[in-house]
Amino acid sequence: MSNILAIAQKELKGYFAGPIAYISIGFWALMYGWFFNALLQFFVRQSMQMNQFGMQGPQAMNVNQQLIRPLIQNVTVLILFVMPMVTMRTYSEEKRSGTIELLLTSPLTDFQIIVGKFIGAMALYLVMLAVTLIHIGVLFIYGNPEWKPIVTAYIGLILMGGCFISVGLFISSLTKNQIIAGMVTFGTFLMLWVITWIGSFSGPTIDKLTQYVSIIDHLDDFGKGVLDTTHIIYYLSFITFGLFLTAKAVDSERWRG
Amino acid sequence: MIEVQHLSKRYGRVTAVDDISFKVERGEILGFLGPNGAGKTTTMRVLTGYIPATEGKAIVAGFDIFEQPIEAKRRTGYLPETPPLYPDTSVIDYLGFVARIKGVPAGERRQRIRQVMERTRIDDVGGRLCGKLSKGYRQRVGLAQAILHNPDVLILDEPTAGLDPKQIIETRQLIKELAGSHTIILSTHILPEVSQTCQRVVIINKGKVVAVDTPDNLTARLRGSETMYVQVDANGADASSALGRVPGVTRVAEAERKDHCVSYEVDSERGRDVRRDLARTIVNSGWGLLELRPMRMSLEDIFLSLTTDETPAPATDGDAPAEAAPAESAES
Ligand SMILES: Nc1ncnc2c1ncn2[C@@H]1O[C@H](COP(=O)(O)OP(=O)(O)O)[C@@H](O)[C@H]1O
Ligand SMILES: [Mg+2]
Numbered sequence: 001m002s003n004i005l006a007i008a009q010k011e012l013k014g015y016f017a018g019p020i021a022y023i024s025i026g027f028w029a030l031m032y033g034w035f036f037n038a039l040l041q042f043f044v045r046q047s048m049q050m051n052q053f054g055m056q057g058p059q060a061m062n063v064n065q066q067l068i069r070p071l072i073q074n075v076t077v078l079i080l081f082v083m084p085m086v087t088m089r090t091y092s093e094e095k096r097s098g099t100i101e102l103l104l105t106s107p108l109t110d111f112q113i114i115v116g117k118f119i120g121a122m123a124l125y126l127v128m129l130a131v132t133l134i135h136i137g138v139l140f141i142y143g144n145p146e147w148k149p150i151v152t153a154y155i156g157l158i159l160m161g162g163c164f165i166s167v168g169l170f171i172s173s174l175t176k177n178q179i180i181a182g183m184v185t186f187g188t189f190l191m192l193w194v195i196t197w198i199g200s201f202s203g204p205t206i207d208k209l210t211q212y213v214s215i216i217d218h219l220d221d222f223g224k225g226v227l228d229t230t231h232i233i234y235y236l237s238f239i240t241f242g243l244f245l246t247a248k249a250v251d252s253e254r255w256r257g
Numbered sequence: 258m259i260e261v262q263h264l265s266k267r268y269g270r271v272t273a274v275d276d277i278s279f280k281v282e283r284g285e286i287l288g289f290l291g292p293n294g295a296g297k298t299t300t301m302r303v304l305t306g307y308i309p310a311t312e313g314k315a316i317v318a319g320f321d322i323f324e325q326p327i328e329a330k331r332r333t334g335y336l337p338e339t340p341p342l343y344p345d346t347s348v349i350d351y352l353g354f355v356a357r358i359k360g361v362p363a364g365e366r367r368q369r370i371r372q373v374m375e376r377t378r379i380d381d382v383g384g385r386l387c388g389k390l391s392k393g394y395r396q397r398v399g400l401a402q403a404i405l406h407n408p409d410v411l412i413l414d415e416p417t418a419g420l421d422p423k424q425i426i427e428t429r430q431l432i433k434e435l436a437g438s439h440t441i442i443l444s445t446h447i448l449p450e451v452s453q454t455c456q457r458v459v460i461i462n463k464g465k466v467v468a469v470d471t472p473d474n475l476t477a478r479l480r481g482s483e484t485m486y487v488q489v490d491a492n493g494a495d496a497s498s499a500l501g502r503v504p505g506v507t508r509v510a511e512a513e514r515k516d517h518c519v520s521y522e523v524d525s526e527r528g529r530d531v532r533r534d535l536a537r538t539i540v541n542s543g544w545g546l547l548e549l550r551p552m553r554m555s556l557e558d559i560f561l562s563l564t565t566d567e568t569p570a571p572a573t574d575g576d577a578p579a580e581a582a583p584a585e586s587a588e589s
Contacts, residue, residue, distance in 0.1 A: 006357040010343075017345035102341035102402070105305040106358045107331040254308055256268070 003108050007116025011090070012123045020089070021124060024082045028128045031081075035074040036135045043067045063145035068136070069223040072153045075132070076216050079164050080189045086124055087168025088182035090117045091250070095176045104254070114169065114246050118239075121165045122158075129157060149225030156222025159235035163215045164189060166242025173249040192216070258283045258440040259304065259410060264313035265464075266299050273299040275464035276313070281457075283409075286436045288455030288472075289444035296464040297444035298338055301414050304442070305335040318409040318440075331360060334408035334439075338415055340399025344388025348379060348398055351387055352405060359406035369405060377401040377431065393424040400428070404435065411435060413443040417450060429454050484552040485523040487535060490545035492517055503538050505529040518547060 015021035043066055094100040103113055139145050167188060172181040196214045198206075210217075215238065218231045259281040266274040274296040281287045289297050302308045304315055306326045315322045318332035343351055349370065356366040374380040377397045382390060387398060396416065403411060416432065417425045432454055435441060445451060451458050452472040460468040460475075468475060489496045497509045500523055508524040525531040532549060539546045 003358060006354060010354050013350070014343065014345065017343075097341070097344070098337055098339045099341040099343055101302075101305075101307055101335070101337045102355070103358070105307050105330055105333070105335045105337075106355075107327045107360055108358055109327070 003112040004116040004119065007103075007108075007113055008119035008123065011117050011120025015086070015120070015124050020085060021127075024085050024124070025128055025131060028078055028082050029131045031078050032075070032132050032135065035071060035078075039067055039071055039074075063139060063143050064149045064225070067139070068145060068150060068153065072157065072219065072223045073216075075157060076160070076193065076219065079161060080186070080193055082128070083125075083161070083164045083168055084182045084185035084189065086121050087165055087172055088185055089172065089178040090121065090169050091173040091246075092175055092178040092181045096178070110247050110250050114243050114250070118162075118165060118169060118243060121169070122162060125161045125165065126158070129154065129161075146225070149223065152225050152227050153219075153223045155227065156219045156231070156235075159222075159232065159239075160215055160219050163235055163238045163242065164192075166239045166246070167192075170242050170246045170249060173246045173253070258285075258318060259287075259442065260314075260316040261300075261304070262314040264300070264303060264315055265311050266296075266303055266308070267311045272464050274303070274310075277459075277461065277464070277466045278313075279459050279466060279469055281440055281442060283440050284437045285457060286432065286441045286443065286455045288451035288458040289442055289461065290446070290448070290451050290458055291444075291461035292446055294463075295446075295461045297446075297461060298414055299464075300461070301335070301337075301412050301442070301444060305333055305412055306330050307335075331406075332409045334403035334406065334411045336396075336399045336403040336411075336413045336416055338418070340395050340402070342387035342390075342395060342398060342402075344386065346387055347384055348374075348387060348390070349383045351398070352401060355402045355405055361406050369407075373401045373405050376404075378427070392419050393421065396420060396424070396428065400431065404439070407438075409440060411439045411441045413441065415444055415446070417445070417447070483525050483527060483529070483531075485525065485532065485535065486512070486520065486548065486550050486552045487523055487539075487546075488518055488520045488548035489539055490517045490547055491519060491542075492544065494542075494544070496539065496542070496544060497521060499538055499542055500535060503531055503534045505531045505534070520548075522552070 015024075043063075046066065091100070094103065136145075136150060140147075168181075168185045171185045171188060172178070175181050175184075192215050195210045196216050198210055215235075218234050221228050221231055261280070262278050264274060264277050265272065277296075277300065279287075289300065291297050299308075303310045304317055304322060306322050306329060309323060317329045320329035320332070322329045343354075346354070352370045352373070353366065356370060361369055371380070374383060377400050379394060379397050379401055382394055382398075385394075387395070390398065396419070400413070400416065403413065413432070417428050420428060429450070432441060432443065443450075443454065456471060458468070458470060458472055458475060459466055487500065496519060497511060500506060500521060501509045503523075505525045506523055507526060510522045510524075511519060512522050513520040523531070523535065532551075536546055536549060
């Protein structure tokens with residue numbers, strides 16, 4: 001465990017020692033703020049129109065449904081752009097600079113290194129998510145959204161982010177070149193993202209299938225305030241599988257030399 | 258301390274290391290000598306558990322590196338060809354991280370890092386970023402990293418490569434100080450390094466061990482006879498027959514002729530010093546003796562003769578061509 005933490009801390013420090021942490025957090029905060037602002041204005045306009053028509057009660061605008069849920073959906077777009085930056089160098093850079101030789105000749109298991117790197121990236125992601133809590137806080141000051149769907153949405157976001165990180169980690173372990181790693185990761189994320197649309201345009205069986213495969217579709221229930229174990233298990237298995245593939249890649253690299 | 262048995266490593270169809278075997282005793286410094294591409298780095302990577310071998314066995318610090326890699330790694334310090342530094346990390350932070358992953362107990366880390374920094378003379382750059390260090394400092398931080406957890410075995414891949422002469426001397430000195438408490442394998446493609454630092458040499462070429470011995474023995478073993486280099490101003494006369502009559506001399510060959518000055522290579526029986534008689538003969542004949550010196554076969558020549566197929570040309574400074582036996586196969 002202490003080995004895992006040592007790696008995780010080194011990773012997190014590494015993000016902040018270079019530009020990655022600042023670029024990704026900055027980009028994240030900026031884009032999140034922009035989405036938030038756009039959605040909020042849209043929401044305010046809509047609810048004013050609603051008021052004009054004199055609609056009240058259960059039909060009225062719901063902050064959770066009309067603002068927070070679409071906002072969370074938009075976070076998935078942000079992940080698409082930001083997460084490749086976070087994961088692209090995890091392995092590539094160690095391989096390029098030769099520091100991987102230090103890690104692999106130290107008394108560490110591959111598991112400890114991989115999980116350590118995963119936790120390090122997760123920690124940076126949590127910092128990014130923490131930035132978004134500021135916006136949510138604002139909603140609590142000026143409105144009264146339900147907190148439960150927000151909590152479940154964030155649990156969903158954390159799990160979904162973990163899936164993307166495990167994929168990014170795997171791709172980074174395949175190449176020495178962090179730029180290639182970043183681009184391939186972006187492409188892969190895009191595919192995972194696009195699958196959802198393909199599903200909605202196709203027949204019901206394919207739709208069902210893509211809904212299951214799509215990381216993003218599984219987030220929807222979390223946004224509605226539902227904590228469904230199938231989704232949680234899906235995400236956790238996805239992460240485990242990603243880390244497993246990374247372990248396989250690291251090991252086969254070792255055999256190939 | 259280290260035992261390598263029939264180790265082979267193939268990358269696809271390239272055989273980088275081909276059935277090598279050797280042993281290193283506790284406290285010994287073993288030089289791993291070979292031209293570029295000989296398989297030194299590959300062997301060291303196998304011994305440190307970075308890559309698995311295709312065949313064979315290696316025991317490091319009492320543990321099989323393939324069966325119990327963690328235990329073996331715990332007792333091994335490794336300086337790769339390029340020091341594995343994180344450019345954005347300060348030297349102190351870097352060593353702190355290494356201490357953690359190498360399993361130095363939390364309470365001892367601070368003191369251990371300070372000791373090692375003093376020992377490798379990097380205490381003045383503790384706060385600097387590793388990426389901003391000069392090559393010499395980088396190499397020393399790499400060395401500090403390798404000895405941080407006080408390992409039984411130290412594996413150093415070309416520890417003096419790219420350093421300036423002063424740094425090279427310092428590094429060699431440091432390595433010698435480390436021997437005794439550590440068992441060391443160091444690789445190099447530079448010969449003087451081996452004779453100055455190592456007690457034993459493994460010469461490796463194209464993945465195969467071609468010789469294992471002490472530097473002195475290697476020199477002696479390959480020297481068939483004693484050869485003298487003699488330069489004479491004989492006013493145009495031929496001195497070779499006179500020199501050939503000196504007792505003990507077996508052969509006289511003209512090496513070079515410039516105006517009046519003629520240079521000869523004079524072979525003599527082994528263990529017989531013919532210098533005095535040669536000098537007397539020349540002076541008594543009324544010639545000028547310009548130069549007289551033994552031509553010992555240097556480690557350089559031995560190395561060349563063992564690692565190249567063609568016979569090396571005699572060096573211009575008069576060193577003898579290698580008349581060494583064809584590359585011998587490994588012993589031990
Ligand atoms: N990762 C690798 N993939 C393929 N061939 C390699 C690899 N590493 C080394 N080699 C080959 O193995 C041989 C030995 O290389 P190396 O051990 O680096 O030699 P040295 O350290 O003695 O210069 C060389 O021919 C080299 O090209
Ligand atoms: Mg090498």
